[in-house]
Amino acid sequence: MKFTIVDVPKMNDSMSRIVIGKGVFYIRFTYNDTNDYWSFGLYDHSRKPIYIGSKIVPGIPINLFTSIIKDTRIVFNAYSLNDRIGYEDFWNDNAKFFFYVAE
Numbered sequence: 001m002k003f004t005i006v007d008v009p010k011m012n013d014s015m016s017r018i019v020i021g022k023g024v025f026y027i028r029f030t031y032n033d034t035n036d037y038w039s040f041g042l043y044d045h046s047r048k049p050i051y052i053g054s055k056i057v058p059g060i061p062i063n064l065f066t067s068i069i070k071d072t073r074i075v076f077n078a079y080s081l082n083d084r085i086g087y088e089d090f091w092n093d094n095a096k097f098f099f100y101v102a103e
Helices: none
Strands: 003-006 013-020 023-032 036-041 051-056 074-080 095-099
Touching: 003 013, 013 095, 023 051, 036 074
Parallel strands: none
Antiparallel strands: 003 095, 013 023, 023 036, 036 051, 074 095
16 A cells, blocks of 8 residues: 655645546645644645545544545545644644555
């Protein structure tokens, strides 16, 4: 399995362009400062929403119970040294966001 790490920009709300296979997508990372968590959204090549606002919980695949894109082998997930991902954890290497294509 090939894991692809996605860098989370040092912003409270950002869009990152990713390529999966031959498809171009945008991932949105948003920090909710009221409840202290990060959320994930996925958008198509023209930035139309596909999947919006899922809380990022380390070790639990975001699309475990839903098929958010046509290729159901693609899994989005996060890893953390802690049981939750805090505001600065993506930037100080306590957490990583990644995706992979299951074979």
